Amino acid sequence: MLDGAFVARWVRALERLLEEHRDYLTQLDAAIGDADHGINMHRGFSAALRELDGGAGEAPGRMLEAVGRVLVLTVGGAAGPLYGTAFRQAGRVLGEAPSFGPAELFAALRAGLEGIQRLGAAAEGDKTIVDAFAPGLAALQRELRAGTGLGEAVRRAREAAEEGMRSTIPMQARKGRASYLGPRSIGHQDPGATSTALLFSALERAVEEGATP
Amino acid sequence: MGVTELAERLGLPKATVHGLLRTLEAEELVERDADSGKYRLGPVLLQLGNAFLDNHELRARSLLWADALASRAMEAVRVGVLNGASVLVIHHVFRPDDSLQILEVGNAIPWHACALGKAIVAYLDGDRRRELLGAPLPRLTGRTLTDPEALGRELDRIALMGVAFEDQEAIIGEAAIAAPVFDHLGQVVGAIGVGGPVERLLPDGPSDHLIAAVKEAARGLSRELGAGRVAARGG
Numbered sequence: 001m002l003d004g005a006f007v008a009r010w011v012r013a014l015e016r017l018l019e020e021h022r023d024y025l026t027q028l029d030a031a032i033g034d035a036d037h038g039i040n041m042h043r044g045f046s047a048a049l050r051e052l053d054g055g056a057g058e059a060p061g062r063m064l065e066a067v068g069r070v071l072v073l074t075v076g077g078a079a080g081p082l083y084g085t086a087f088r089q090a091g092r093v094l095g096e097a098p099s100f101g102p103a104e105l106f107a108a109l110r111a112g113l114e115g116i117q118r119l120g121a122a123a124e125g126d127k128t129i130v131d132a133f134a135p136g137l138a139a140l141q142r143e144l145r146a147g148t149g150l151g152e153a154v155r156r157a158r159e160a161a162e163e164g165m166r167s168t169i170p171m172q173a174r175k176g177r178a179s180y181l182g183p184r185s186i187g188h189q190d191p192g193a194t195s196t197a198l199l200f201s202a203l204e205r206a207v208e209e210g211a212t213p
Numbered sequence: 214m215g216v217t218e219l220a221e222r223l224g225l226p227k228a229t230v231h232g233l234l235r236t237l238e239a240e241e242l243v244e245r246d247a248d249s250g251k252y253r254l255g256p257v258l259l260q261l262g263n264a265f266l267d268n269h270e271l272r273a274r275s276l277l278w279a280d281a282l283a284s285r286a287m288e289a290v291r292v293g294v295l296n297g298a299s300v301l302v303i304h305h306v307f308r309p310d311d312s313l314q315i316l317e318v319g320n321a322i323p324w325h326a327c328a329l330g331k332a333i334v335a336y337l338d339g340d341r342r343r344e345l346l347g348a349p350l351p352r353l354t355g356r357t358l359t360d361p362e363a364l365g366r367e368l369d370r371i372a373l374m375g376v377a378f379e380d381q382e383a384i385i386g387e388a389a390i391a392a393p394v395f396d397h398l399g400q401v402v403g404a405i406g407v408g409g410p411v412e413r414l415l416p417d418g419p420s421d422h423l424i425a426a427v428k429e430a431a432r433g434l435s436r437e438l439g440a441g442r443v444a445a446r447g448g
Binding site: 030033034035036076077078079080081082118119120121174175176177179180181182 | 302312313314315317320321322351352353354355357381384385386387410
């Protein structure tokens with residue numbers, strides 16, 4: 001069962017990963033964006049973590065919504081509204097339930113992706129967050145349907161998200177500031193897809209940590 | 214790019230491409246990577262690009278106005294011209310704080326998704342405007358206006374007000390305010406405007422202070438280009 005403690009582990013793991021990769025993300029963003037993705041994301045998730053520690057309630061859905069609200073206010077740039085919307089939509093799906101299962105986790109993530117796509121109008125191949133999120137989510141669905149255990153399913157989802165992240169390198173950006181560069185955006189890995197791969201990586205860690213007593 | 218790839222894409226024999234590359238290399242228009250042996254664009258192209266910018270009258274005259282606007286608005290300033298269906302950024306002044314920013318000169322932004330582009334197209338003659346509205350209008354965010362009729366109404370409103378707004382239509386989280394610049398013939402030649410986070414630029418709709426600053430910079434710049442008072446007003 002996944003609960004509020006799981007959400008806290010997920011956000012904490014992501015905050016840690018973002019801290020480790022802060023300069024790397026900023027470097028990626030400097031090539032095709034405005035060189036603030038790493039700093040912005042880490043600032044936002046540090047604030048989100050403080051919000052959860054300050055007591056955002058016990059219901060996992062409400063916690064995710066609180067994280068989303070904080071991200072919108074603190075991340076800035078395009079990533080703030082995009083990730084903020086994703087977490088809020090995910091939280092809304094889970095509602096007041098004190099715990100949830102893998103199927104609800106998938107539904108919540110799918111609502112998150114839909115929120116991102118509504119806001120950004122991005123499809124796969126546009127060189128955005130979606131290029132890591134969509135394959136990660138698809139892999140999660142595939143594995144859960146095949147009856148794979150949650151630990152293995154989120155591992156495969158993380159691998160698919162990372163593969164999606166790497167697939168952005170040869171793409172020409174069609175959304176966001178990178179798209180203004182036209183063909184010059186080719187050859188660079190998308191920073192948003194990279195932070196999304198970290199989100200899946202954090203998910204894997206949160207599930208793992210929950211499994212070990 | 215390698216010789217083989219270039220030859221394939223150009224449909225020319227490899228020997229011919231090789232000869233052309235040797236000439237371009239001698240003129241420093243391309244250079245050859247010592248490790249991979251592949252070719253890339255050379256340093257002289259930067260000089261050519263700079264020569265284009267240096268000889269551009271609007272850019273030359275916009276330098277002071279753009280600086281003044283940036284410090285008055287405390288926001289980043291961009292000057293753009295219409296190039297096909299895109300706005301080419303020909304000058305960019307960073308937001309005057311210490312934040313890390315990346316130069317956007319040379320960026321091409323679809324006209325219908327940005328304040329600069331809408332400010333320019335609102336003042337083009339009917340034929341060119343129809344032509345641009347009839348061409349593909351790609352969606353860059355969930356808020357991009359892609360319906361030609363809605364966009365046409367927006368252009369009418371801009372022509373009436375003399376100022377264009379952009380609310381996350383090009384990039385999520387970003388907003389802009391821009392006004393058209395006219396030449397001595399009273400024709401629109403480009404636009405100047407401020408851009409930045411939507412929560413700062415359009416907290417509850419655009420602030421009168423920013424609109425006034427942008428319009429004043431555009432008017433001053435137009436007058437410098439010889440525009441008469443009526444045209445410079447954006448009327």
